[in-house]
Amino acid sequence: MPFGCVTLGDKKDYNQPSEVTDRYDLGQVIKTEEFCEIFRAKEKTTGKLYTCKKFLKRDGRKVRKAAKNEIIILKMVKHPNILQLVDVYITRKEYFIFLELATGREVFDWILDQGYYSEKDTSNVIRQVLEAVAYLHSLKIVHRNLKLENLVYYNRLKNSKIVISDFHLAKLENGLIKEPCGTPEYLAPEVVGRQRYGRPVDCWAIGVIMYILLSGNPPFYEEADEDDYENHDKNLFRKILAGDYEFDPPYWDDISQAAKELVTRLMEVEQDQRITAEEAISHEWISGNAASDKNIKDGVCAQIEKNFARAKWKKAVRVTTLMKRLRAPEQTETATATAPAATSA
Known part of the structure; x- marks a missing residue:
């Protein structure tokens, strides 16, 4: 047309x-x-x-x-x-x-409706996202706002594909990018630290998505009052800068070592050491048989409903004018973001 x-x-x-x-x-x-x-x-x-x-x-x-x-x-x-x-x-x-028009459901809704949900299901979702992102990166396009809300099933058929939406923050990487933007809980350390950045930020975000899909928990979450956005984001960003996340029991007890290893490589704090989307596709958890087929639905769904169905998470995952009056631990001056803001996924 x-x-x-x-x-x-x-x-x-x-x-x-x-x-x-x-x-x-x-x-x-x-x-x-x-x-x-x-x-x-x-x-x-x-x-x-x-x-x-x-x-x-x-x-x-x-x-x-x-x-x-x-x-x-x-x-x-x-x-x-x-x-x-x-x-x-x-x-x-x-x-x-x-x-x-994508007529399918968001990934969360799909998981909650399943009678059986395993690492293999998560691996299938992450593989499709990695393939799309590897394609974008081959064109030197950085999505910059990958998150679960931007992943939907194309239709309601049993074997529907996953599609990525929302490209208004995407950017052509002509040299490293300066302006910070994205959704706070999915931001890579180099964005939070106001360093120049590029395609590796998308791989970090995929690591966050994978962490959530396997445990039902966000890797970084600040329990402070979400109405106090400044302090909430400041404390959250300090955790991201330090790579301060863990594979907490009991949520990760039944998750394979291969899955944990891929999350760790995607969420490598140093962007030049982070695995690329193309490399991640070849990982045994994606292309091999390392993903477990054990049913993890009950544990994951319980945490999803606890962490993500509540209004406070909806506030937390806003796309914001980033790092307004944020003071990173190693900085002496307050950083002010220039990126556009959006309040809806």
Whole structure:
């Protein structure tokens, strides 16, 4: 399907709003994010359903930048585990991004509905994420916001694939990146420490995802009052900088050594020593037979419901204007983030 608009900055290429409504029926808003509203759209000629993200230009420079960035990145990628761009319309007032519609559930919901859940199931999820990320990294694209909320099943069939969504923070790595952004609990130490960073931050985030899927617990969590965002994030970031996580009993007692070893390599504090996505695909826990088939559902589900179903975790996993007034332990000056913020997964 040809894109409604090819370029991003030339006024003569603006679409008329009627071009969008002539082609698609936009339903009610199904989700509101900081940068955009999300609709379920129906193509009139075919009846096919898509996801539509509408960005309003009047909402500011960061919104316009996020929309342009997502369009540029999504036009570059084509992979079975990445939600594909279908169409783009740019009017004088709005950006409309049409994507494939994923009708499956989030990974958490899928786990909770299973009668049997093992390391092999987790390995299958992580393998698909690694394959998508290895592909992105081959194009020098850093996702920068990998988290469980951005992983969904493509449909509700038994063997549905996993797809990665939400590319508004993704960035082409032309040299190391400076500005910090992402979701606090998934941030790599080099981002927290305000170092230059690149593709290894995605591998760290996959390690965090893997840790959660195997235990039901986040590797880093600060029990302080989540309403006190400044102190919550400061203490959380200190733990991340130190790589202060453990394979706590009893949650990890039944987890294989191979799984723990891969988590450790993905969550290596030194980014130049961290395993790459391509290397991780070849790990025995992903490509071999090292993943256990023992049922771990009861323990994992109990911790998921305890840690992630509560409102306080929903607050904790916000995408924030990062490290505002954060003072890293080795720094003498307060660091201020310049990255865009979003409050919804």
